[in-house]
Structure formats: structure tokens, C-alpha cells
Amino acid sequence: MPLSWNEIRARATTFAAEWQGTESEDADAKPFWDAFFDVFGVSRRKVSSFEKRVHKLGTAQGKIDLLWKGTLLIEHKSLGRDLDRAYQQAIDYFPGLKPEELPRYVLVCDFERFELHDLEPDDGVAPVHKFKLSELPQNIHHFAFIAGYRTQRIRESDPINQEAVVAVGQLHDALKRDNYTGQKLEVFLVRLLFCLFADDTGIFQPKDSFHDLIEFHTHTDGSDVGAVLDEMFSTLNEEPSQRQGRLAEHFALFPYVNGKLFEAHFRPPQFDTAMRQQLLTLCAMNWGAISPAIFGAMFQTVIELEAADRRRQLGAHYTSEANILKLLGPLCLDELQAEFEKIKTNQDKLFEFHKKLQTLTFLDPACGCGNFLVIAYRELRKLEFEVLRAAAKFGQRVGSVFGFLQVDVDQFYGIEIEEFPAQIAQVAMWLTDHQMNVMAGVAFGEVITRIPLVKSANIRKGNALEIDWAEFVPPRQLNFIMGNPPFIGKQMQSAEQKAALASVTHGMAGAGVLDFVAGWFVKAGQYISSTPDGFGGIAAKANKGRKNFKDVKFGQGLGDMFAAAAVAEVKQRRAIRCGFVSTNSITQGEQVGVLWAWMLAQGMCIRFAHRTFQWSNDAPGKAAVHCVIVGFGMEPVPAPRLFEYEDIQGLAHEVTAKNINPYLVDAPSVALPNRRAPICKVSPIVFGSMPNDGGGLLLKPDEKAALLAVEPAAAPWLRRFMGADEFINNGTRWCLWLKDCPPQTLTTLKAVRQRLEGVRQHRANSARPTTQALAATPALFGEDRQPQSAYLFIPSVSSEKRQFVPIGFMQPKVVASNAALVVPNATAYEFGVLSSTMHNAWVRYTCGRLKSDFRYSAGIVYNNYPWPQDVSDKLHAAVSTAAQGVLEARAVHQKGKTPASLADLYNPVTMPANLTAAHKALDKAVDAAYGTKGLKTDAERVAFLFTLYQHYTSLLV
Incomplete structure (x- = not known):
């Protein structure tokens, strides 16, 4: 010591x-x-x-x-x-x-x-x-x-973290190749991590005791390393008073650790010369500089990745400390720091604030290797240091030398489905505790250590969607729920994951569209909004049956007591605050109408949010995931905090909102349903036609040429086939459009009939009865929704980098594919509104995404869009004229042998000046039709549209 x-x-x-x-x-x-x-x-x-x-x-x-x-x-x-x-x-x-x-x-x-x-x-x-x-x-x-008072120099980007993991990985791989695998290998590595850290941070005294044990008390050929480690682990699990007197000094100097870390006995690994040297290399590294906040997750990659992939992917899936603090700050830390600043000069209030810190409890129901728990604990301890420094100014210390640090690891709870990460989380919390004790020792000039380990973080192995959170952490004891649940889209979920999600969302209409992460939002919502049946039931029975008590007052009193306890628990549940990192999919498209309609119905409100930002960390192979952070609870906040990103890879700027809705907009809390018809009196929208042909009805330019070379008579029955890609990038495809082809003509088209036979076989071999039925009509598209007159073409998928989703008019002889949406009989006015910044802002905030690209939809985007109402003939004509100006500006660049594509015209870098000017004129006309002025940002426009939406839909009831 x-x-x-x-x-x-x-x-x-x-x-x-x-x-x-x-x-x-x-x-x-x-x-x-x-x-x-x-x-x-x-x-x-x-x-x-x-x-x-x-x-x-x-x-x-x-x-x-x-x-x-x-x-x-x-x-x-x-x-x-x-x-x-x-x-x-x-x-x-x-x-x-x-x-x-x-x-x-x-x-x-x-x-x-x-x-x-x-x-x-x-x-x-x-x-x-x-x-x-x-x-x-x-x-x-x-x-x-x-x-031994090392002020820890811990940075998440510090190369020591990656170097250490690579070094551990080399030892792991060597042991695994020698058939030392499974749980015993995982437990061995976790224990080794603790010993390496303890050797460099003052837990083991003198420093480098573990290093010396391996270097000076094992054979160079490694033959006895396993046995020496086994003896050491047993010693760490034994109180000094129970150790044999003949125990060698190089073992006896190690402290009693406890904490059950070394309790279970596993057969030790066998080492050779190279393995022993790898262990000595690990011992020589400075483990005092390791960050438990990220090392745990990186350490897990040792198990999950093969050696060849480890350097490339190392750290790709851990949450960076910066992102963790984006959540923890508005969830609790900012408010706690502000409260401390207000009371730090008041001795009595300072004492009460310190007591408060000792009672705060945190749950991470998807804790992984514990990075959220570690950072939250570290920050809470640092705040406690500030409290103690402030208390010292009054000439007093809160508690004794070993008792004045009251915030401890047992205030933290975690649930993790895998055993190895759960073990790492447990150890990471102990390591963090020691680092903070060392920091306190430097600050207060005292030797502070918590060995043997008495308290532990409460880490439970299990499926968080199946565990009863209230049984694990009684709601009356909990303050904050936080974390980074797994990101798994609906198409990527395993059967087990689908079943677990279904068990949580049972009875929720449309839950099949939800990503896996939504299960944690629902589970948290259930946890904080549920009525405690136990207390309520006991109270009701006690009151109802009080006549059975000889002492009626006693019966009445018992009922009142339980009723009061139930009320208190409901109040405590309502006070719990939650915050999760998630993919932005849960705030876009059809998932909003399912998840957030339910959440809002349970009384949830969004207290803070980070709009879409790109996942960031400093490790190689970093994951490019678009994320949001949503903080919610049942107690509304007067000024919810909204963090926006001009650059999704950059820094956020905070705005104070009146209300944050499920689309993370300062607007009324509504969740758009998937509607079959528009809320306004406008032309309906439908998908294009789907061939369902196995390729038999569709032709590339060279296939068209080959067909006509052998069968020129097929020419009248070929039409341009337009999907989103062809429309935006000047691509060309053709289709056989045979719905009006007389059978006597079709009989003469041998090459066409050969293609139709392929269509028939494709449909007949389908597992879907509806597709099998289509085999009877192979000459027809599987779904025919082709307009009979000019129509408006909207690509279903478009790059998120464009300010405008390119749309345009098509003639009926051009067949729109099911990768597009069509508005039959549309006018220039409708083209103008749909091409405006107002509508495109709505698209950006409400549409679903394919990867990061916009995915325009009929049921969510178009049918819920609040169009201008009661527009005068003058304003209507102004929009139509400006819309025609946009079409004419495009046409200037779409002539000649190499016409510009819509991708060229709407690329933010190459968009021509005349088209930019035409869109500005259109925006001015559309804004006038809405009767708005001064709306400069997407957020302002969408807030206006949500208010309008709420008004329109209230009239539909």
C-alpha cells in the first residue's frame, strides 16, 4: 500500500x-x-x-x-x-x-x-x-x-488501448490454437486483465509484483506458468488469515481480492516459451493508462474476431466516450453539475447533495462490456470529488479517511446476454473504482483502496427483453435507464430475436416493422408506466377485507399503508428518466407510427434528443452508422433540449425546444400513421407496375436489339420501362407491354413466346399462391397500375445528399416500375408543391431510409402531407408558373447528344445556377400559398407542417 x-x-x-x-x-x-x-x-x-x-x-x-x-x-x-x-x-x-x-x-x-x-x-x-x-x-x-498515486492519463484514442488488445489477442490466439477454449479461456483472460491492471496501479504492492512473479518465478520454457498462475489466483481468493504459513513469499505478498472474481476454479492453461514471452510483453505494458470505458468492448473483439481481422476491425463496434457523454450529459450529469454550482457555498445543502449522489441508481439493460456504466460511474465520482473539495472549505471532511467517498459501484445495474462481456463489465467497474480512488488519493493526500472488494456492480446475464426489469431493479430504487441497445433491422433479426421482440410488443399493431432496438424503448416504457399490481392488489384486499380483522382500525391502517406505498412507487416510476442511443430508423418512416404511437399513448414524452449524427470513434474500421439519441420519461420538461447537426460528422449545436416530437422536431407530438388515402383533397398516389417476371418481360438495350433482330414485328409491343435509377441517371430499359396484343399476333411472335414461357415457369415455381395464379397470364405484368394519361413520376429511392427529390412528368407510353410512385392526372401545381423545399423538408424528416438514402412512401410521406388549403386562384397560378420555370430550367441542360441527367442537375456541387434560381422562385410561390414568411430551416418548416397536420387531422375525427 x-x-x-x-x-x-x-x-x-x-x-x-x-x-x-x-x-x-x-x-x-x-x-x-x-x-x-x-x-x-x-x-x-x-x-x-x-x-x-x-x-x-x-x-x-x-x-x-x-x-x-x-x-x-x-x-x-x-x-x-x-x-x-x-x-x-x-x-x-x-x-x-x-x-x-x-x-x-x-x-x-x-x-x-x-x-x-x-x-x-x-x-x-x-x-x-x-x-x-x-x-x-x-x-x-x-x-x-x-x-503509486498515478493520476490516470486515460484517453479513448490512446494507442495503448489498441496495442494492449492486440497483445492480448496474440496470447488468446496461441491458447486457442492449443485447444484451451470456451469459458475457461474467457475467465482466464478476465482474471489476467485484472492482474495486469492491479500490477500498475497500486492494487498489488510493490509495483510489478505480478510481472516479477512471471519473470523470476517461472521457467523460461513456460512449463510451470499455468501452475504458478493457478496458485496465484487461489491466493487472491483467500484471506491472509486463512493462508498457509508456508505459502511462498512471492505469493503471500498479494492481497485478498474477493468480489468472486477468483472464486471458481478452472484448469489452468499450459504455456510454452513463446506464450510465456507474450505474457511478459503484456506485463511490460503500462496498464495504468488503459481506459476501462472502451477497453472492455475492444477486449471482447479478442474473442469475436479472428486474428487476421482484428487490426482492421478493432474498436469498430464500441461506443466512443464522446457519444456516451452526449447521452449522459442531458440525461443527468448536466443537471447534477448545475445543481452543485448553485449549492456549493451552502454547507447544509452541500451535505444533502452529497447524500443524494449516494442514492442515485443507474440501469443499462444492454450493457455489453459496461462502457456506459463505467463513464457514468466515473463522472459521478468526479462530481463527488468536487463536493468534498467544496466541503473542505468549511473546514470539514464528510466522513473518515476510508468513509468519506460514499458513491460506489453497487449503485449501477446492467443486463447483458453474453457471459464474457458481462464478466468484463464487472471487472471494468472495479478497475474504474480503483482509478477514481487513486485520483482521490492524489487530490486529498490519502491512501484510498477498496481491496478486498466488498461491493460490486450488479451485472446480470440474460436476455433483457425477457427479464423482468422490476424484479431485477425495483423501480422505487431506480433513477436512470440508459444505454446502447443492439441495432438489428427487421430483415436481419434471427428467429429468436423476432420472438423476443414479439414478446415485448405483444398486442401492438404493426409491430412487425420494428427494428430490434425498439424493444428496449417499449420495455423501458412498460417499466416506468406500469401500475405496481402487487402493492395495489394488497391494498385493495386489505381495505375490502378489513371487517375480517378484529381491530378494524388496524385493517384500515394496513390498507392505507399499502395504498400509500403503491402511490409512492407510481410516483417514483414516473420520475425515472431514460435515454438510448439508436439507429435513426426509429424516428423515420413507418416505425414512428408504430413505436411512438404506443409510447405517446403510455404517457411518454421526449425530454432531450440528438438528431441524426454519424457514429464516431477513433478506432480503425469505425462503423459508419447514422444514429440518434432519445431521452424520454413520463415527466415533461419545460424546455426540452434538442441537439442538431449541420454536419453529421461534426459537432452539435443545442436549441431549446417547446416540444420534441417523435421525428425529433420542435413540433406537436404526433406519430404519422400509414394511411391509404391523403389527408388533403389531392390526386391519389400509387406504386408503379410490378412485372414479377423473373426477367422475361424486361430488356436491356442490347437485349431489345437482339430481339428485334430476329423478330422485328415485336417492335410495337416494346415500351420504355422506367425505374428510379433510369429516371435519375438517364438509364434505359424496355419492357414487353402485351396487354392489348391480340392473341393471333402474339402467336406469330416466336421469340416473344419463348420469353413468356420463362415468365410462366418463374411464376409457377413460386412458393406464393398469388404468384402461382399469375402463371395463367404470363403476357401481363403481375401488377398493372400504369396510368392511361400523363402522370407525375416520383422515384422511391433518392440520395440523401440532394436538396430536392427529383420528380417529373411522364407520358403513358412510358411504363413506371414498382421502384417508383406515380400520381395520375397531376398538374403543374402539384409538381410545384412536391418539388418545393417545404415538401422536401417534410420528406427528409418523415420518410424511411434505405441505408441513408431517402425512401419516399405513399402511406407515410405523401398521404400525411399537409398541402396548402384555400389557395387563391392567383397564388395557385403563381405556383404553377414557377413549377413550369423549374421544368424549363432543366430542359436547357437536357438537350444534345449528352443530355444532363437529373443526378447531374440535382447534385449539390453541380446544380446549375438557372435551376437553383428557378427553385428559389418556386419556394417563394409555395411559401406564399401556405401563407408563411421567414421559415429558413428545415426544422422550422417541418414544425410548421406538423402544426398544420395536427389541425387538419383534428377535423377528420
Whole structure:
């Protein structure tokens, strides 16, 4: 255990006095540094070595005066020598060191003068601490890393995290190749992680005890490494009072850990020379710099990925710390920090606030390796430090040396379906607890450790959609639900996942369209909105049957007591706040009308939200997922916080909203249903025609040419076939359109009949009875919705990068495919409204997505769209004229041998000036038809449209 700072300073004073006036490097340097390390209660020979030989640049060799691998390099000179030159000499040794040996600190000294260089400072500015020997006691805190008071330098992007995982992966792969697999391998790696961390952070004393155990007490061929580790693990699980007196000293020095981490016994792995060296490489790394917040998830990839994929995919699926704080800030941390700032100068309120921190509880029902739990715990501990610093200004400390830190890991709950991540989450919380204790030790000058482990985070292995959350965490004990549930689309769910989701959404109309992540929203909604049947039932029975009690007052009192408890629990449930990271699919398209219609009906309201942003982390192979964060609960907030992104890869800017609706817009809370007809009096919209032909009715240009070469008479029965891709990119396809072809003519078209036979066989071989029935009419499209007059063509899928979804008019001889939607008999006015920024803003906020592309729909986007009403003839004509201006602006660029495609015209980079101007004129006319002015952003336009929608639909009831 580290010495207290008071004792260290006293020893430093004695050291400075004893060594005053020393001059000769050759005679006194080694005893000087032995005595220096003893100031901190550390045996120099346990952590470092003198005169390590290294190669400098080129062929030169040198000897480092003192090297503590990965931590400290000392270059010592005789009294009065040039210390700048000594520092340069120290740096010259770096090329000869392995990456894991490179020090964070360089210390140069001539007995009288000290210069300590921190090469990896937290703020990026490398400080140099210069002082004299006589000033050592006042500067001793700069050497906290020697004493074991390591202020952790933890960054999620720190290469040490990835290097460590790769190194663990190499050992994992070697053991797995030797058939050491399954649960025993997973448990072994988790225990190893704890020991490596403990060896570098003061849990094991002296430092590097574990490293020394492997290096000096195992055979170089690795033959006894497994047995030594087995003995060590057993020792860590045994209280000192119960250990044998003959236990070897190199085992006996390890503390009792408890926490059930080393309780179960597994057959230890067998090592060879290479495996032992891999273990020593791990021991040599600086595990004190590891971030439990992300290392756990990265550590899991050791198990999930093959070695060849590990470097490429490492970290691709963990949530970055920045994204975690995007959720935790508005969920709880920002409010807690603000409350602290208000009361920090009030002694009584400060005491009550500290008590409050001790009662807050958190549940992550999809905790994985515990990254959300770790960050939440770390931030809560840091806030507690601020409370204690504020309390110190009143001349008091809250509690005793070991008791004043009251926030603990048992305030945190997690559910994880896989055992290995659940074990990592448990250990990650302990590691974080120790890191925060070390930080507290530095801040308050005390030695703080919680070994043996007494309290643990409550991590439960199981399927979160099947577990009763209220049984695991009674609602009266819970404050916050948070996390990052799994992202699995409806098409990608396994049978087991579909069944689990169905069990949660039972009775919810249309639940089959939901992504897997929606199950956690529903489950949380059920948890916080449910009536506690237990309390309510007991209370009712007690009141109803109180006449059975001899003491009627007692019966009445019992009923009142249970009724009051039920009311209190309902109140506590309603106060629980939730926040989840999710794919943005749950705030778009048809899922909104299913999920959020139910959520709103249960009394949920959105308290904060991050609109779509791109998943970000600093690891290789990072996942490009478009996400949202939604915070919700049953208690509304006066000013919900909405975070928007001008660049989905950039930073958010916050706006204060009046209300956040399920589309994450500051607008009334509505969930658009999948309607069969428009809410306004406009032309209906339908899908194009579907061939369902196995390719027999469709022809590419070369196939058309080949057909006509052998059968020129087929020409009248060929028509242009237009899908979204052909429409936007000037593509060309053709189809056989035979609905009006006389049978006597078709009989003469042998090549056509051969294609129709292929269509018939395709349909006949289908597993669907409706498709089998279509085999009787192979000359016809499976679904024919082709308009008989000019129609408006809307591609079903369009790039999200475009400001406008390109739409246009088609003649009836052009057959629209089912990859498009058509509005028969549309006018220029309808084209104008649908081509406006107003409508396109609605599309961007309400449509579903195919990957990230817009997916225009009839039932959600078009049929729910609130068109301008009661438009005057003048304004109607102005929209039509402006719409014609857009068509004419396009036509200028669609002439000649190489006409511009709509993809060219509506590319934000290449959109021509005349088309941009035409759209601006159209927007002005459409805005006037709506009677609006000054709507500059999509959010403002969509908020206006939702208000209009709410008004229109209220008239439909």
C-alpha cells in the first residue's frame, strides 16, 4: 500500500538533508537513487535497473543510468554539469528502446538540481519541473507516479488501448490454437486483465509484483506458468488469515481480492516459451493508462474476431466516450453539475447533495462490456470529488479517511446476454473504482483502496427483453435507464430475436416493422408506466377485507399503508428518466407510427434528443452508422433540449425546444400513421407496375436489339420501362407491354413466346399462391397500375445528399416500375408543391431510409402531407408558373447528344445556377400559398407542417 503524503514529505526532507553536498556521479549515483526511491517506500531494484545497454541512432551504443520501463528514464551527472545536454543524451537513447519500454518521464539530475520532463502531459503541453535538492519536499508531488498515486492519463484514442488488445489477442490466439477454449479461456483472460491492471496501479504492492512473479518465478520454457498462475489466483481468493504459513513469499505478498472474481476454479492453461514471452510483453505494458470505458468492448473483439481481422476491425463496434457523454450529459450529469454550482457555498445543502449522489441508481439493460456504466460511474465520482473539495472549505471532511467517498459501484445495474462481456463489465467497474480512488488519493493526500472488494456492480446475464426489469431493479430504487441497445433491422433479426421482440410488443399493431432496438424503448416504457399490481392488489384486499380483522382500525391502517406505498412507487416510476442511443430508423418512416404511437399513448414524452449524427470513434474500421439519441420519461420538461447537426460528422449545436416530437422536431407530438388515402383533397398516389417476371418481360438495350433482330414485328409491343435509377441517371430499359396484343399476333411472335414461357415457369415455381395464379397470364405484368394519361413520376429511392427529390412528368407510353410512385392526372401545381423545399423538408424528416438514402412512401410521406388549403386562384397560378420555370430550367441542360441527367442537375456541387434560381422562385410561390414568411430551416418548416397536420387531422375525427 502506498505511503501517505505526509510520510513521503517527511522522508523527502530527511533525504535532502542527508545528500546535501554530494558531487561524484561514479561514487554516489547508485546509492543516491536507491535512497530516492525509498522516500516513496518503493524498492528501486523491484521497478528499475541501472546501466541498461542500448543502441543509439546509427552504430553507437550507450548505457542508460536508470530505466524504469514504460515509466521513467534517469540521466545522472556529476555536480555542476550541463543538464540540457544530459536531457538530450537521454532522448538519444529512445531509438534503442522497444515501444513498451519508452518512458513517460525523463529526469536529469546532478545531485543538487532536478529537472523532471513529462513527455505525455494531459493538456498536450510538456512541462519541465525544475527545483533544487533542498526544494524536493515542496515538489515531491511531481513524483506521485513513483508512490503509486498515478493520476490516470486515460484517453479513448490512446494507442495503448489498441496495442494492449492486440497483445492480448496474440496470447488468446496461441491458447486457442492449443485447444484451451470456451469459458475457461474467457475467465482466464478476465482474471489476467485484472492482474495486469492491479500490477500498475497500486492494487498489488510493490509495483510489478505480478510481472516479477512471471519473470523470476517461472521457467523460461513456460512449463510451470499455468501452475504458478493457478496458485496465484487461489491466493487472491483467500484471506491472509486463512493462508498457509508456508505459502511462498512471492505469493503471500498479494492481497485478498474477493468480489468472486477468483472464486471458481478452472484448469489452468499450459504455456510454452513463446506464450510465456507474450505474457511478459503484456506485463511490460503500462496498464495504468488503459481506459476501462472502451477497453472492455475492444477486449471482447479478442474473442469475436479472428486474428487476421482484428487490426482492421478493432474498436469498430464500441461506443466512443464522446457519444456516451452526449447521452449522459442531458440525461443527468448536466443537471447534477448545475445543481452543485448553485449549492456549493451552502454547507447544509452541500451535505444533502452529497447524500443524494449516494442514492442515485443507474440501469443499462444492454450493457455489453459496461462502457456506459463505467463513464457514468466515473463522472459521478468526479462530481463527488468536487463536493468534498467544496466541503473542505468549511473546514470539514464528510466522513473518515476510508468513509468519506460514499458513491460506489453497487449503485449501477446492467443486463447483458453474453457471459464474457458481462464478466468484463464487472471487472471494468472495479478497475474504474480503483482509478477514481487513486485520483482521490492524489487530490486529498490519502491512501484510498477498496481491496478486498466488498461491493460490486450488479451485472446480470440474460436476455433483457425477457427479464423482468422490476424484479431485477425495483423501480422505487431506480433513477436512470440508459444505454446502447443492439441495432438489428427487421430483415436481419434471427428467429429468436423476432420472438423476443414479439414478446415485448405483444398486442401492438404493426409491430412487425420494428427494428430490434425498439424493444428496449417499449420495455423501458412498460417499466416506468406500469401500475405496481402487487402493492395495489394488497391494498385493495386489505381495505375490502378489513371487517375480517378484529381491530378494524388496524385493517384500515394496513390498507392505507399499502395504498400509500403503491402511490409512492407510481410516483417514483414516473420520475425515472431514460435515454438510448439508436439507429435513426426509429424516428423515420413507418416505425414512428408504430413505436411512438404506443409510447405517446403510455404517457411518454421526449425530454432531450440528438438528431441524426454519424457514429464516431477513433478506432480503425469505425462503423459508419447514422444514429440518434432519445431521452424520454413520463415527466415533461419545460424546455426540452434538442441537439442538431449541420454536419453529421461534426459537432452539435443545442436549441431549446417547446416540444420534441417523435421525428425529433420542435413540433406537436404526433406519430404519422400509414394511411391509404391523403389527408388533403389531392390526386391519389400509387406504386408503379410490378412485372414479377423473373426477367422475361424486361430488356436491356442490347437485349431489345437482339430481339428485334430476329423478330422485328415485336417492335410495337416494346415500351420504355422506367425505374428510379433510369429516371435519375438517364438509364434505359424496355419492357414487353402485351396487354392489348391480340392473341393471333402474339402467336406469330416466336421469340416473344419463348420469353413468356420463362415468365410462366418463374411464376409457377413460386412458393406464393398469388404468384402461382399469375402463371395463367404470363403476357401481363403481375401488377398493372400504369396510368392511361400523363402522370407525375416520383422515384422511391433518392440520395440523401440532394436538396430536392427529383420528380417529373411522364407520358403513358412510358411504363413506371414498382421502384417508383406515380400520381395520375397531376398538374403543374402539384409538381410545384412536391418539388418545393417545404415538401422536401417534410420528406427528409418523415420518410424511411434505405441505408441513408431517402425512401419516399405513399402511406407515410405523401398521404400525411399537409398541402396548402384555400389557395387563391392567383397564388395557385403563381405556383404553377414557377413549377413550369423549374421544368424549363432543366430542359436547357437536357438537350444534345449528352443530355444532363437529373443526378447531374440535382447534385449539390453541380446544380446549375438557372435551376437553383428557378427553385428559389418556386419556394417563394409555395411559401406564399401556405401563407408563411421567414421559415429558413428545415426544422422550422417541418414544425410548421406538423402544426398544420395536427389541425387538419383534428377535423377528420
